Amino acid sequence: MHRASRIEKTMPDTNPQTMACMEVWGGNVSANNSVAMSGLDAWVYSKPFAMAQGGGDVYYVSSCATGRITRLLVADVSGHGEQVRQTANVLRDLMRRFVNHLDQRQFVRSMNQQFTQLSDAGCFATAVVTTFFGPTNYLTICNAGHPTPLIYRAGKRQWTLLERGESSSDAVADIPLGIDDMCDYEQMSMQLDVGDLVICYSDSLMESKDADGQMLGEQGLLAITNEIDVSDPAKVVTKLIEAIARRAPGNLEADDVTILLFRPNGSGTRVSFRHKLAAPFRVCAGMLRSILPGGGPAPLPDLNIANIGGAMFAGLNRRGGRRNA
Numbered sequence: 001m002h003r004a005s006r007i008e009k010t011m012p013d014t015n016p017q018t019m020a021c022m023e024v025w026g027g028n029v030s031a032n033n034s035v036a037m038s039g040l041d042a043w044v045y046s047k048p049f050a051m052a053q054g055g056g057d058v059y060y061v062s063s064c065a066t067g068r069i070t071r072l073l074v075a076d077v078s079g080h081g082e083q084v085r086q087t088a089n090v091l092r093d094l095m096r097r098f099v100n101h102l103d104q105r106q107f108v109r110s111m112n113q114q115f116t117q118l119s120d121a122g123c124f125a126t127a128v129v130t131t132f133f134g135p136t137n138y139l140t141i142c143n144a145g146h147p148t149p150l151i152y153r154a155g156k157r158q159w160t161l162l163e164r165g166e167s168s169s170d171a172v173a174d175i176p177l178g179i180d181d182m183c184d185y186e187q188m189s190m191q192l193d194v195g196d197l198v199i200c201y202s203d204s205l206m207e208s209k210d211a212d213g214q215m216l217g218e219q220g221l222l223a224i225t226n227e228i229d230v231s232d233p234a235k236v237v238t239k240l241i242e243a244i245a246r247r248a249p250g251n252l253e254a255d256d257v258t259i260l261l262f263r264p265n266g267s268g269t270r271v272s273f274r275h276k277l278a279a280p281f282r283v284c285a286g287m288l289r290s291i292l293p294g295g296g297p298a299p300l301p302d303l304n305i306a307n308i309g310g311a312m313f314a315g316l317n318r319r320g321g322r323r324n325a
Contacts, residue, residue: 019063019070022299024095026060026073028088029053034234038067039134042262045237047252055256056080057202058088058125062099065299068134069102071095074200074260075127075177076146087123090114099299104131108142108185115178124178128200130262132192137264139198141188145176147203148218150225154195159225161218162188162198194266197233199225199240204255209248216247237261 017025019037028048035042048055058075075091077084094114098107108129115125126145132138141149141162149162175183192198206221216224224247228239237259245251 019061021063021067022065022099024060024062024092024099026058026095027092028055028058028077028084031059035061037061037063037070039137039264039267040070040132040262041233041265042072042260043234043237044258044260045241046258047256049254049256054081054085054088055258056084057256057258058084058091059258059260060091060095062095064100069100070132070134071099071104071107072130072132072200072260072262073127074146074202074258075125076202076256077123077125079123083123087118087125096299102131102133102304104129104140104142105184105187108144108187112144112177112183112185113181116181118178124176126176126203130198130200132262132264134264134267137192137194139190139192141190142185143174143188144185145174147201147206149201150199150222152197152199152230154193154197159222161222192264194264197230197236197261197263199236200260202256202258204252204257205240205244205259207255208244208251211247213248216244233261233263 016034016036019025019035025035026044029046030048030051031044031046033044035044042061044059044061046055046057046059048057056077056079058073058077060071060073062071063069073091073095077087079087091111094107094110098104098110101107111125111127111129115123118124126147127142128144128146128149129142130149131140133140143149150159151162152159175185201221206216206218208216208221210216210220214220221244224243225240228236228243230236240259241252241257
């Protein structure tokens with residue numbers, strides 16, 4: 001009875017969180033949601049340690065003014081309680097500020113600078129930041145000291161650790177945020193196909209134990225993931241949690257647990273005429289709100305051909321992806 005009750009709580013919400021243009025959704029509280037947006041489907045599971053109101057794991061999803069750019073963030077923030085809640089709000093503001101940026105590098109720089117300022121208070125973070133461009137199914141990833149994401153290639157029917165691929169050679173990799181405010185982080189890029197899956201997660205998964213009491217690590221987690229049936233992506237997170245919990249008593253109960261699963265759905269190749277016309281007005285409305293008390297930062301787009309020109313001329317979207325990594 002106890003195990004059945006715990007597993008039941010991992011079943012996702014049947015009513016998806018449908019993202020509106022220029023919306024930022026997430027936080028550091030308990031969640032078990034499916035998230036629908038143009039070009040991408042996602043599933044978010046987050047459980048703070050000891051059923052606390054908020055935990056150290058922070059997750060966010062955002063959608064740009066045209067719905068072509070989706071950004072997804074998973075972070076593990078040091079500290080507890082009010083300190084983490086305030087940090088989560090800072091990250092939300094940064095997500096809003098850069099919601100219309102196709103190039104995520106400035107967003108990552110700003111995150112790092114923010115945590116450098118907070119480091120005197122003992123606040124650091126690891127994070128995985130991903131930006132998905134719907135018209136080309138292109139994904140850009142930055143890993144700042146966080147556990148390595150997992151990727152499932154439908155063509156090979158296999159999960160692997162997300163290896164370093166194309167990247168800028170003058171950037172650093174795998175350094176937590178807040179260590180050096182002058183560094184630029186490595187950005188990896190890759191093409192996703194419909195049917196591919198990506199999992200970002202907190203360290204509680206790989207710190208779980210196997211039947212012999214040994215820590216799973218990334219390789220152990222990868223082996224478990226490859227045992228899971230992925231024919232229904234909506235059930236993958238639940239199956240992964242169940243499989244880890246079965247390995248040893250106490251697994252996933254001693255720390256925050258967060259899993260973010262997403263996949264391209266093939267619907268992001270076109271932007272409707274209505275969205276094209278409405279996009280500039282959404283940006284202007286966001287700018288007007290930014291000048292009001294508590295209105296947040298102005299959500300200006302970055303000035304590149306794919307982002308600006310592609311909003312009106314579909315052919316220019318092809319410039320998105322590799323040039324922003």
